[in-house]
Amino acid sequence: MISYPRWKIALVAIVLAIGIFLALPNLFGEESALQLARDRAAVQASDRTDIQTLLESKSVKPTGAFLDQGRLTLRFATKQDQLKARDIIAEARPNEFTIALSQASRVPDWMRGLGLSPLKLGLDLRGGVYLVYQVDVAGAVKQLLDHREQDFRASLRSARVPYQDVQVDYPANRVRVLFRDQDSRDKGRVAILADNRGLNLRDVTVDGAAALELVLTPQEIKDRQDYAVQQNIVILRNRLNSPELAVSEPQVAREGVDRIAIQLPGLQNSAEVKKILGKTATLEFRMVDESDNPLEAAGTGHVPLGSKLYYTRDKQPVLLKRDVVVTGDQLTDASFQPNSQDGPAVSVSLDTRGAAKMLKNTEENIGHLMAVVFIDRSREKNAQGVDVDRTTEEVINRATIRGVFSNNFQITGVNPIEGRELALLLRAGGLAAPLTPVEERAIGPSLGQDNIDKGRNAMVYGMLAAFIFMAIYYKLFGVIADVVLLANVVLLLALLSLVGAALTLPGIAAVVLTVGMAVDANILIYERIREELRNGVSPRAAISAGFDRAFSAIADSNVTALIAGLVLWLFGAGAVRGFAVVLVLGIATSMFTSLMGSRALVQVIYGGKRKVERLSI
């Protein structure tokens, strides 16, 4: 008997069965679908039933409906149903959901319930847009220093501690508060620490004057940078989920230290999305400095202490107090009101902190002017090709505070297009740091389909050629190798579906290459068996020797390929990673199938016979 333990054969059978089961979802194909997402909240199971009944009452029956990551996907048998359903939902529940047209797999719901899903296709196969943004982490640190500066001023003022100036030094990452004397410095420290616990303030002397100094530690800087990237990711997700942008399955992920990669499958026109994503527009509410003359300040360039010079849209100078009443990040909601009493307006809601500040401010300042500053940061290259940040700060509205208000009010003075965009941006939150696009790849859907066809053809023809060759050259053993290769592809498909790795065109190339390498292993074994047979060894012994002796060569050669694959996995991004993932997983499955699967099959075929006269090899 050829000695090959039964449990190994059983193991091969079990692994293969699991593999087939996991690969099963890939057989169902896709159909037209709608994806519903809700701004800032998940779509609930109750929404699902409501919408299903709604659609059924209008006799548009979805062929499937499932919730995944807070999004509801509805599948339809035809494109017409899909479009009809979109109109029905948009009409019955206006402005409630983002409705995106997409494709969804026909996998039955019970299978999906088990966590089975088909292979994801990469953007180069589906079409879509891939964007990489660079987060200005240095800008985020600057912002932190600016906040500190403002906080210090506020604390000192409310504690009525006299101070000369608060200076920010960006390259040195420090804030200094200059005092007249030691005594006010001591009082100042107490006042600042009362509002900002745990700050490490140091006593220093600047040009003979007593001062307090705050220097950010490397850890604080790193935390701030991480925070900026994370926060930006959250905000980009929010923006992508706004009903104004109907995007299906957006993926936002951190890449490296200071980059964010965004995948927008199926998206064709990226211009609008990019316009919204890169925006850093936000608002600030400041009191108007009514005691000084803005024209004089603009003319002489001498701005009174505690004030800042701004301009309105029509280039009129305005002096505003340095202290911000409320900033854009304290807004919780914003919506555009095209037809309010005073023309187009954005109605906003503030969080509790913002509301409290606004309440206090309006109480104290009835009859005074408050201004709304619109801030838009954009990044441009100057003539030398160096990035420069351009901040546009405009006073869009000045109004007398007529009554006390806190968390809900309207901002007028915006034009309709701006108002809509501002509402979206305010609602999604302000970016923690400016973004610069550094990479963009957009693939049209027809090219995607073309890539799928080409990849499939290359794979099918290549494999077919290898299969035919093996069967002719190695006869029955060649057929065994073919069966094993097929099993290899199934297992690979199963693994890829399981880990949720997206298949790209280079990924398909890796499948083809893996098949080639799996053939390799089989040939090594069969050539060894032939050699043993030539040396006059009995068929059974030849099989054993073939498998055993080829093992070390197969292991060695696969380890080196594995090393290359793993390095590529670590270093690669996008399509290259798609190649590496498939290569690494493919090496694993091909090792398993060639060494164990092929052996088990040989055992099943030849093991039962009492005497093997000759091998079909």
Place this chain on the structure above:
Amino acid sequence: MEFFHKVTRFPFMSTRKVWYGLSAILIVSSFALVAVRGLNLGIDFTGGVVVETNFPKPPNIDQLRSALAKAGVTQAQVQAFGSSRDILVRLPPDPNAKGEQIGARILDVFKTADAGVKLQRTEVVGPQVGQELFVKGAWALVATLVLIAVYVLMRFTLKLALGAILAVLHDPICVVGFFAVTQITFDLTAISAILAVIGYSLNDTVIVFDRVRERARLARKLQVAQVIDESINQTLSRTLMTKLVTLLVVVFLLVFGGETLHGFSAALVIGIIAGTYSSIYISAALALDFGLRTDDLLEHKLTKPEEIDGLP
């Protein structure tokens, strides 16, 4: 069916000077070509803009070029991509050009030539990203080579390992030389292909060396050169058969995989051929010239298969 029924008796070792010469020519000319012609680096590495468009019928490329120049899009490379209906436009990184507009702008210009033109693909890579990807790619190559060298040193005696490592170095150099000759775009997928070649080209060397060790134990009286010759001849059929089938599959990739995979599959084809050549003619010969003796092989007994399981 069997192509190699009889074991061949090619005198690989005595003719090795010839093969060294051939390899030296290949390597020197690869370096010279890269130095003289340079590589046609893709936008992955240079940064820049690539716009792919599809026309209903083949357009006149010169006309498109002049139309672009007239519209103020200078420095544009316009070329057919795969078929004559697919037109690729490549632009160098331009600090003032915003990626979001360039695709639409080029499409507008092309629409004056043929209203049915479609935008297939836009890629914009910032110059900084390009530089980073290039550095990362170079590091990946170095890391792979070092790791593989470490592995080979662990598995074989020093002299064999040196032969294997030099033979492995030989292959990617040939592939890069091929890119310099053909001026096929050298991009990230080309790097993937080179890494795959490095990982894969050791296969045959390993098989030959395994056999050399096995033979050395069985036939102690033979000269090393003779052992190596016999080992290479005995493993020749499997070396050629495995590469032939892999090559077959990769050729299908080259023919049917489309323009996107063209450079990748071409690199694999060249790499596989170079790898097969170097493992037959170069790696063992180098080990011999490093002074490999039968004793070297006997000290290190054949590693038993079980021990391999614990390896990385």
